[in-house]
Amino acid sequence: MLWYVAKLLILLPLIGVMIWGSLKLSQKFQSRFMAAGQGRRIRIVETVMLSPTQKLAVIAFHGREILVASTRHGMTRLSEVEVIDGEAFEENFRDGADFAQTLRRIDK
Missing domain, CATH: 1.20.5 (Single alpha-helices involved in coiled-coils or other helix-helix interfaces)
Known part of the structure; x- marks a missing residue:
């Protein structure tokens, strides 16, 4: 002992x-x-948890900020803006544009 x-x-x-x-x-x-x-060329600016399996993230890459949705099944790009001198410049959508036109402009 x-x-x-x-x-x-x-x-x-x-x-x-x-x-x-x-x-x-x-x-x-x-x-x-x-x-x-x-x-590094890529960095995560901000993340927001929507639920335990869903997250929104803003990713800075080559002078652009990309809004991405992340789930268990993958990632989806939601929006993208150009950043010049710390200010984000987003492409203005025309008033009255339908949903399909808006999606075509985002995918460019």
């Missing part, structure tokens, strides 16, 4: 120190890898 308590008093703090050290190392490497990825 004395041997069991001695092992417990030695190994329990050792395991705690190993857990703490691995967390600190993972934080250090994560910040290092994130700094290396700043030159």
